[in-house]
Amino acid sequence: MLFLIKKWQKAITFNIKETLKIFSTSLLLHVIILQSLGLCISFLFDNVERNFNLEVLTHSLVSNFMDALIYGSFFLAYYYYQKNRNYQNQISTYNEALSENKINQLKTQLNPHFLFNNLNVLDQLIEEDKYKASDFLNEFAEIYRYVLEVSDKKLVTLTEELSFAKSYFSLMKHKYGNAFQLEINPKTNNNTFIVPLTLQLLLENAIKHNLGTENNPIEIIIKIGENIIVSNNIIKKQNQKLTSGRSLQNLKEQYLLLSNKEIEINHKKEAFTVTLPLIPFHKND
Structure with missing residues (x-):
């Protein structure tokens, strides 16, 4: 036989x-x-x-x-x-390799996006206030070091990501002052994981698409429970350019590949909300 x-x-x-x-x-x-x-x-x-x-x-x-x-x-x-x-x-080995390759592709798309957007902010600050621009550049160098460190990781602890999100928001205040405000209600531990740069991307998204002022600020709230809920009120910019939404789509694909769960995006007239699943355990390769 x-x-x-x-x-x-x-x-x-x-x-x-x-x-x-x-x-x-x-x-x-x-x-x-x-x-x-x-x-x-x-x-x-x-x-x-x-x-x-x-x-x-x-x-x-x-x-x-x-x-x-x-x-x-x-x-x-x-x-x-x-x-x-x-x-x-x-088949299982092939699918894992395929997913790994796809995740790496998605991550390589995010890093230039992060760098390009923040260099634009730096360029504007140089014209407005060279001292602020200098402070921004120094802090940005420290923050980008974190971006490079997590570039080869699929997931990081929620604690790390929250710390990075706070540092990034502090960086943005050099340009926007109190026009944007951040509130975090964390109930977190190191046993929960998140896709790197997730919170930073959502903060950036809220800042990029809204026009906040000190009298009428954009309030960004991060609530952590069974899921992570990131929400902000909406004050649309006039003559805002249409965007592809590639960054959020990129994020959705990463979560689906890594956790088999989808993020929820709720876009209403008054508020924009994103719900992210927490990943309870992960062993980085």
Whole structure:
């Protein structure tokens, strides 16, 4: 059977037509080979008539056929079980590699996005106040070090990400002052994880798409419970450019790949809210 499987089988997985062909041919060859050997031995000892009369031959054929049917069935079942298990392992390994590659692609899209947006802020500050621009640049260098550190990580602890979000928001205050306000209501521990730069991206999104003032600020609230809820009131900019929403779509894809859960985006007239699932455990590679 193993010889015929290697010779005839073309399908990667179980194929009924190929299996029946292999099984029936194996049964036939098994019976023919055993009877041929029996005939040779009978000729050798000169007892052909005794061993190959109708009654003995019928009994021998039935016995050989039943043995081949039973043990051959067990062998094929075991062979295809092992083959299927190996195939499933290969698929699993391939899917993991595919997901890993996709996540890396998504992360490489985010880092230039982060750098480009903040260099734009720096460029504006240089024109407005060179001393603020200098402070901004120094703090930005420290913050970008974190971005580089987490660039090869799938997830980070929520505590780390909250600390980074606070540092990033402090950086933005160089330009916007109290026009944007941040409130964090954390109930967190180091056993919960989050996609790196998630909170920073949502803070950036709120700042980019809204026009806050000191008298009428944009209030960004981060609430942490079973999920993370990031919300802000909306004061739309006039003549705002249309955006592709690629960053949020990027984030949705990362969460789906890493946790098999989707983020929820709720865009109303008065408020914009994003709900993020917390990931309870992860071992970084």
